[in-house]
Amino acid sequence: MRCTVEQESCGDELGGPMRRLTSALYVDFDNVYIGLAQLDEATAEAFANDPGRLLRHLSQGRDEDGDFERRFLVRDCYLNPHRFARYRAQFVAAGFRVIDCPSLTQRGKSAADTHIVIDVVDALSHVTRYDEFVICSADADFSPLMTKLRRHNRRTLMIAAGNAAPAYQAVCDATMGGMELVTAFSDDDEAQDDLVDTIDRLSVTEDESDRAVAAIRERVAASDGSVPGSSAAAAALREVPHIAASGWAGTGGFGPFVRQLLPELEYRSTDSGGLVLDPSREASTPSQDADTPDEVRSRVARVTKAPLLTSQQYAVLFDGLAQVAKVQPRLGRIGFDVRELTADSIAPVPRTSVNFVVTGLVYAGADPRTVGLDARGLAERWYECVLYRCEQAGLELTDEERGDVQDWILSDLPPAERPQ
Structure with missing residues (x-):
């Protein structure tokens, strides 16, 4: 099998280099800094003084096709020089191009969002193809831009330090909230280790995997209907505490673990950790659990x-x-x-x-x-x-x-x- 430069993803299947995305990063500094300051002032200062930590946190990711690395060909930061000029040098040192966006109104509104939209649209027609666009802003005005990028078959990641509108999140391929930024900039080693993308993968033995499977099977059998994924996963974790850190025995997650090793059960994805159920029992005796959301x-x-x-x-x-x-x-x-x-x-x-x-x-x-x-x-x-x-x-x-x-x-x- 022959791989071209554009087909770097095939190398991962052969045990070679990890799949790599060419990415363009656009940071609305004012939006991110102010949003983080509302959440945690120490994190806001860490972001402003060491933006390289953000780049390191984003250096790897995961999607439905597996793990990948990012190469940021564009690193642009849009900053109000009257309020935040003291942070310019830190972003320049991290390899960013800093674009001045002074306030244009008495309320302090700048044209950063307009500059970002123009630059992203220009990048779409650039001779270099960018696989992914990363927008660091909670401003829902970027929703039409994200929709346009999706129509052009580009992956999108929205990083919001503020309270992003659900409709804005819905048009993005992936999102990262303020709490993940707090953890990414934390000096707490345990908190860092708890990030899914930065966990050191441990191995589990066949016996440990079998014990986890048995625990999940018993948890589902003891229920009258579907079981919250978090509850089924907790049963497995009590038997094998490090199974999550192993990437669920190398399957990539709890859902794939259930699908591959417990084929008689069904895993359904939800916003709260999923559900695990026995289809044969569910079909004949639907769950009457009063807690099931209507x-x-x-x-x-x-x-x-x-x-x-x-x-x-x-x-x-x-x-x-x-x-x-x-x-x-x-x-x-x-x-x-x-x-x-x-x-x-x-x-x-x-x-x-x-x-x-x-x-x-x-x-x-x-x-x-x-x-x-x-x-x-x-x-x-x-x-x-x-x-x-x-x-x-x-x-x-x-x-x-x-x-x-x-x-x-x-x-x-x-x-x-x-x-x-």
Whole structure:
């Protein structure tokens, strides 16, 4: 088999070099810095003073075709010189071209978004083909640009340090939120190791793989219906704690692990970690689990990107979050700690779901570390966040549907205590 320069991906199948993408990176500095500062000031300063860490974090990625490396042929940073000139030298030193975008209005609005759109459109017609465009901005005005790139068969990655609109996220091939940036710029070695793309792959023996398979099979057999993927994965992790770090025995993830090693079961992808079920039992005895989200909840989760957890999982999440937030000052560690705290519960919660909720709460002015709310108080603020995201996305809900969403998030939490 012969590989040309344009077919670098075939080398990976032969044990050669990893597939490589030529990428173009566009950073709206003001948008990213201000968004990160709202989330975590230390991360904002780390981003501004050492942008090379962002490049290192993005140097490798993964998509449906497997792992790949990025080569950034374009590194452009758009910066307001009146507010952030002190950070120019750091980006120049990291190999960026810095484009001055001064404020054009009394409210401080610059033309960075316009400059980025023009430069991206120019790059589309360049003699060099860019496989991927990476836009660092939470500004939903880039949605039409991302749609145009998709029509030209280019991969897109949106990095948002702020509260990005669900519709904007939907037109991107991949997204990276503020919490992942917090972890990427963290000096906490454990938090760094918890990033999926930076985990050192460990190996598992055939016996360990068999034990994990048996644990998942037993967990599904003990259920009357479908089992949350996080719960099935937790059963395997209790048997083989390092199986996730092995890339699920080299299969690439929990879903592929189930599909390849448990062919009698079915794995269905969802926004909350997936579901595992036995099709033969599911067909004859559909699950009557009261926690299974109904059509309204599924629609809300699909439009707002809110985690489609069960009511029981939300109760476990907020109970764990209320405990962890009292003792964990590092924002990037909260998701990891809550996941570990809930791993042995009857409704374990994925770290990504915790991070999504925490990010939403922080941007809503309810930082769990400082707001002083108990589990129900945090859940009530999250309910308000979900309603806001529905409004932001243009999803109209009736009073009855709002009540259903409220029950979904709050029903398994104890009622608020009334003052004596």
